[in-house]
Amino acid sequence: MAYYTKTVNEYARFRAQVSREEAQEFVERELKCPECGFIVAAAFSDATGHFKIKCQKCKSISVLNFAYFRRQKLRHKH
């Protein structure tokens, strides 16, 4: 069981590392709690679909659609 857990952790760490490297080319966007404005997470510009967040400050749970955040596009720099 211990071996299995270690393997899973290593795989999760590997995926996290690859994800972080991929994300470097994307624009990062802060997701704020609609109730209190506290920054609850960060989404990258390729994010799609819905995301459930729990605010650490006011404890409210919100569902955000990334499509509404992608609309606020930053001007492209070439």
Ligand SMILES: [Zn+2]
């Ligand atoms: Zn909040």
